[in-house]
Amino acid sequence: MNIPFVDLKTQYHSIKDEIHEAMNDVLENTAFVLGKRVHDFEDGFAKLHNAKFCLGTSNGTTSLHLALWALGIKTGDEVILPVNTFFATAEAVAVVGAKPVLVDNDEFYNIDVTKIEEKITPKTKMIIPVHLYGQPANVGKIREIADKNGLLMIEDCAQVHCGEFEGKRVGTFGKVGCFSFYPGKNLGAYGEAGGVITNDEELRNKMQLLRDHGSKVRYVHEVFGHNYRMEGLQGAVLGVKLKYIEKWTEMRRKNAALYNKHLAGIPQLATPKEASFAKHVYHLYVVQVENREELIKFLNSKGISTGLHYPIPLHLQKAFECYNYKKGDFPGAEAESSKILSLPMFPELTEEQIIFVADTIKEFYR
Numbered sequence: 119m120n121i122p123f124v125d126l127k128t129q130y131h132s133i134k135d136e137i138h139e140a141m142n143d144v145l146e147n148t149a150f151v152l153g154k155r156v157h158d159f160e161d162g163f164a165k166l167h168n169a170k171f172c173l174g175t176s177n178g179t180t181s182l183h184l185a186l187w188a189l190g191i192k193t194g195d196e197v198i199l200p201v202n203t204f205f206a207t208a209e210a211v212a213v214v215g216a217k218p219v220l221v222d223n224d225e226f227y228n229i230d231v232t233k234i235e236e237k238i239t240p241k242t243k244m245i246i247p248v249h250l251y252g253q254p255a256n257v258g259k260i261r262e263i264a265d266k267n268g269l270l271m272i273e274d275c276a277q278v279h280c281g282e283f284e285g286k287r288v289g290t291f292g293k294v295g296c297f298s299f300y301p302g303k304n305l306g307a308y309g310e311a312g313g314v315i316t317n318d319e320e321l322r323n324k325m326q327l328l329r330d331h332g333s334k335v336r337y338v339h340e341v342f343g344h345n346y347r348m349e350g351l352q353g354a355v356l357g358v359k360l361k362y363i364e365k366w367t368e369m370r371r372k373n374a375a376l377y378n379k380h381l382a383g384i385p386q387l388a389t390p391k392e393a394s395f396a397k398h399v400y401h402l403y404v405v406q407v408e409n410r411e412e413l414i415k416f417l418n419s420k421g422i423s424t425g426l427h428y429p430i431p432l433h434l435q436k437a438f439e440c441y442n443y444k445k446g447d448f449p450g451a452e453a454e455s456s457k458i459l460s461l462p463m464f465p466e467l468t469e470e471q472i473i474f475v476a477d478t479i480k481e482f483y484r
């Protein structure tokens with residue numbers, strides 16, 4: 119049985135007519151950049167996360183950059199973030215000239231809240247929790263630490279569309295929630311796209327200016343900005359998909375529960391845990407396994423694709439050499455990076471496929 123790691127085609131076929139109609143409308147109206155479809159999507163996405171405002175952007179990385187820039191993070195500042203994340207979280211910090219200060223992760227693969235305060239210095243300006251793999255970080259506690267120490271907070275929501283902390287959708291626990299709509303994310307465009315949400319109108323207006331060359335009126339520029347606008351075609355695709363994201367989220371959660379059931383009782387494998395405060399949206403289903411490299415080969419030989427998120431923790435990346443971290447600085451993340459394995463996960467995954475993955479893993483350890 120061939121099981122891809124992510125299957126974007128099945129979902130596309132299930133909404134093909136609506137997608138074509140929406141894209142066709144953009145083409146007929148030549149609304150190629152921003153435009154009505156993007157604005158409608160922004161309104162819908164803000165509502166979905168109980169936020170006052172949303173701005174569509176060019177991708178998740180520019181969304182993070184936009185938030186840091188608008189909040190005035192600059193050279194000489196320090197920004198605290200988890201060591202276990204996709205590179206872009208740290209990249210946005212480095213791009214504004216600030217230093218990414220890393221924190222080890224907890225048993226849920228998110229930033230360990232008990233290790234944040236020891237990293238705060240007079241230069242610290244912000245904390246960025248990342249809701250990794252789709253599991254909300256403890257934003258209640260992080261918010262408390264940020265407030266106590268006079269720090270800003272933004273959330274990296276690239277993997278957590280519709281995720282909840284204590285029953286409330288994440289993304290507005292800090293100043294800005296930064297989302298990615300990269301095709302493989304839970305809510306994915308058909309190209310590059312991203313977005314920011316906020317409840318702060320002044321901040322929204324600032325980000326809107328920076329998104330479009332510091333300009334509200336064409337060829338009149340108030341400040342130096344950039345071009346981080348969303349394309350019309352991506353707004354059209356996302357507008358269609360918005361109607362289904364809650365259903366797809368429940369399908370992911372059901373698939374995770376099926377994996378948990380069928381993978382139970384394998385001593386060499388640990389299934390992911392859902393924190394008591396969290397509604398996990400399973401962007402990724404990450405297990406920890408023994409003898410990983412052999413298992414990956416065996417699964418591949420049976421037609422099952424897998425992923426690693428992420429094979430090298432941030433502090434051991436070549437780009438990080440300038441910050442003088444060393445092996446051994448983050449024992450939690452380092453130990454996990456040699457054991458983690460991402461199994462196929464997407465809403466349309468069938469129980470038959472899940473059972474096949476589980477049986478193949480059992481066969482390997484037998």
Ligand SMILES: *Cc1c(COP(=O)(O)O)cnc(C)c1O
Nearest residue numbers: 177178179204206207276298300
């Ligand atoms: C995908 C991702 C990003 C970057 O989003 P792009 O749209 O690919 O630029 C940032 N942070 C995390 C945690 C991500 O998973």
